[in-house]
Amino acid sequence: MEKRVTFKGIWLPLLLVLPQIVITAVFFFYPAGQAIWQSLFIPDPFGLSMQWVGLGNFEYLLGDRYYRASFVTTAIFSILVTVVSMGVALYLAVLADRLIKGSGTYRTLLIWPYAVAPAVAGVLWLFMFNTRVGVVTWYLGQLGYDWNHVLNEGEAMGLVVVASAWGRISYNFLFFLAGLQAIPRSVIEAAAIDGAHFWTRFRTIVWPLLSPTTFFLLVVNIIYAFFETFGVIHTITSGGPQQATTILVYKVYADGFVGQDLGSSAAQSVILLFVVSILTVIQFKYIERRVHY
Amino acid sequence: MADRGGMVERRGAGLWLTHLGLILGVAFIAFPIWLAFVASTVSQPEIVRPPMPLLPGDQMWENYSKALTSGVNAPVALMLANSMVMAIGISLGKIAISLLSAFAIVYFRFPFRRVFFWLIFLTLMLPVEVRIVPTYEVIANFGMLNSYSGLILPLVASATATFLFRQFFMTVPDELAEAARVDGAGPMRFFFDILLPMSRTNIAALFVILFIYGWNQYLWPLLITTDPSMNTIVMGIKQMFPSGDDIADWPVIMATSILAMIPPVLVVIGMQKLFIRGLVESEK
Numbered sequence: 001m002e003k004r005v006t007f008k009g010i011w012l013p014l015l016l017v018l019p020q021i022v023i024t025a026v027f028f029f030y031p032a033g034q035a036i037w038q039s040l041f042i043p044d045p046f047g048l049s050m051q052w053v054g055l056g057n058f059e060y061l062l063g064d065r066y067y068r069a070s071f072v073t074t075a076i077f078s079i080l081v082t083v084v085s086m087g088v089a090l091y092l093a094v095l096a097d098r099l100i101k102g103s104g105t106y107r108t109l110l111i112w113p114y115a116v117a118p119a120v121a122g123v124l125w126l127f128m129f130n131t132r133v134g135v136v137t138w139y140l141g142q143l144g145y146d147w148n149h150v151l152n153e154g155e156a157m158g159l160v161v162v163a164s165a166w167g168r169i170s171y172n173f174l175f176f177l178a179g180l181q182a183i184p185r186s187v188i189e190a191a192a193i194d195g196a197h198f199w200t201r202f203r204t205i206v207w208p209l210l211s212p213t214t215f216f217l218l219v220v221n222i223i224y225a226f227f228e229t230f231g232v233i234h235t236i237t238s239g240g241p242q243q244a245t246t247i248l249v250y251k252v253y254a255d256g257f258v259g260q261d262l263g264s265s266a267a268q269s270v271i272l273l274f275v276v277s278i279l280t281v282i283q284f285k286y287i288e289r290r291v292h293y
Numbered sequence: 294m295a296d297r298g299g300m301v302e303r304r305g306a307g308l309w310l311t312h313l314g315l316i317l318g319v320a321f322i323a324f325p326i327w328l329a330f331v332a333s334t335v336s337q338p339e340i341v342r343p344p345m346p347l348l349p350g351d352q353m354w355e356n357y358s359k360a361l362t363s364g365v366n367a368p369v370a371l372m373l374a375n376s377m378v379m380a381i382g383i384s385l386g387k388i389a390i391s392l393l394s395a396f397a398i399v400y401f402r403f404p405f406r407r408v409f410f411w412l413i414f415l416t417l418m419l420p421v422e423v424r425i426v427p428t429y430e431v432i433a434n435f436g437m438l439n440s441y442s443g444l445i446l447p448l449v450a451s452a453t454a455t456f457l458f459r460q461f462f463m464t465v466p467d468e469l470a471e472a473a474r475v476d477g478a479g480p481m482r483f484f485f486d487i488l489l490p491m492s493r494t495n496i497a498a499l500f501v502i503l504f505i506y507g508w509n510q511y512l513w514p515l516l517i518t519t520d521p522s523m524n525t526i527v528m529g530i531k532q533m534f535p536s537g538d539d540i541a542d543w544p545v546i547m548a549t550s551i552l553a554m555i556p557p558v559l560v561v562i563g564m565q566k567l568f569i570r571g572l573v574e575s576e577k
Contacts, residue, residue: 005467006400007480013401017409020394027428027450028416034427092318095311109319115557117509117527123550124325133543135328138343169322174569227420231511235531249422256426265426272423
């Protein structure tokens with residue numbers, strides 16, 4: 001797509017794109033290039049020189065038990081966050097869509113947690129489930145359940161999943177509700193006249209018509225779970241216990257900044273870069289398809 | 294919405310069940326925040342002897358003034374100011390450079406136009422989380438650790454806004470540019486007098502989204518603000534937890550969490566229409 005009417009000039013447009021190009025070059029392309037370059041070296045223990053290892057860092061990573069475990073952790077974590085937040089959001093959106101009046105009020109009441117930072121969400125959930133002072137922990141204790149996400153790997157994973165999914169419900173709700181409201185009433189009423197009950201209508205009409213929204217949210221939520229949940233992990237578990245909640249992004253940080261293993265951290269960045277590229281391509285392919293509809 | 298009153302909506306008991314389901318949903322969403330609010334209004338002993346009360350206490354003023362004026366490592370008022378500078382800096386910076394480059398890419402034919410376009414496009418693919426170590430080194434070499442420019446610039450380097458404005462400019466009728474040209478107005482005149490006023494709603498919607506994005510940054514400020522007086526509020530909360538076995542000052546930490554939520558939540562609720570529009574547009 002191109003504009004038919006354009007202005008003349010060569011220097012002016014170059015000047016106009018200059019700020020963005022400079023910032024992108026200095027703070028994006030240079031660091032990204034550095035990451036790729038550093039991933040091919042190992043620094044000596046004193047940080048004085050770098051030794052060329054080619055793809056050695058990658059070979060090491062892919063053979064590393066902890067790194068492979070982190071991949072599995074990330075997969076489990078992302079799938080759980082996506083399913084939980086989308087499931088709850090769809091349920092609420094279906095309910096809100098059935099109201100003639102008041103769905104706008106519920107929308108207002110449900111969307112504002114979008115504004116709560118993942119790191120703040122982490123602190124809120126940590127407070128509820130804190131092993132010493134947490135209210136939920138205390139009540140669970142009264143029921144005879146000994147909650148301790150500091151030691152129990154499954155509970156730690158459960159807590160970071162719920163804290164990450166919680167803030168995301170708003171976003172998914174908004175898109176699901178919009179998707180539901182875009183479905184023509186007449187189609188659903190026709191099915192109702194034919195005697196289809198709610199569940200049948202949902203399964204055979206609503207769900208298929210909602211699938212573009214669902215697919216879009218699926219990709220966007222996976223990207224969210226991969227990259228934007230760092231704050232939740234860092235505030236609640238710091239990747240523990242025994243690395244049970246060390247997702248890939250957390251490991252880049254932990255190895256690069258805490259462990260000072262720059263070569264490995266850079267190689268991990270490159271692998272992640274590859275993963276994001278695939279996700280982004282999927283997202284764009286899908287959007288392209290939607291445009292051609 | 295008026296035509297949506299049909300035969301498939303619920304009435305009677307079903308209607309009440311629908312409301313009940315939604316109210317439970319709202320309660321689930323709001324409960325953690327309610328609890329944080331209650332914790333920010335009671336005293337430390339009430340929290341460390343569980344279970345803590347579920348209704349607000351009378352220590353609100355003490356906790357909030359302690360947080361704002363002294364905090365734990367740095368006064369929270371200072372962290373709020375830092376967050377405000379960072380969020381507004383990121384929003385305005387990104388909007389300004391994106392408007393200019395989108396204008397150039399849409400309204401001019403110049404050498405390397407496609408190359409620039411693809412270079413900017415590529416930045417969509419790589420969140421700052423993925424390139425933290427080398428970006429940190431760049432900032433350190435420029436001496437921008439513990440500075441506002443260090444907080445803001447790396448997060449401005451992304452193309453989402455450029456895309457949005459490009460899409461919007463493509464929909465602006467060609468007649469407007471033609472008329473401007475016939476009237477002898479230069480490109481910048483056209484930009485400021487016609488294009489910019491037309492983009493007002495888009496700019497505002499994007500500002501809402503970017504403000505929240507900037508305000509909620511965590512990893513980047515965590516890395517580059519080692520000086521507590523440069524901490525932003527969202528990353529500063531975690532720094533308020535003591536290391537080791539000391540008990541955290543929960544009322545002050547929870548007061549800080551509430552303070553960290555207020556500005557972005559106000560933006561979302563107060564500018565709901567713009568917020569929804571921005572969200573939908575920036576994901577297209």
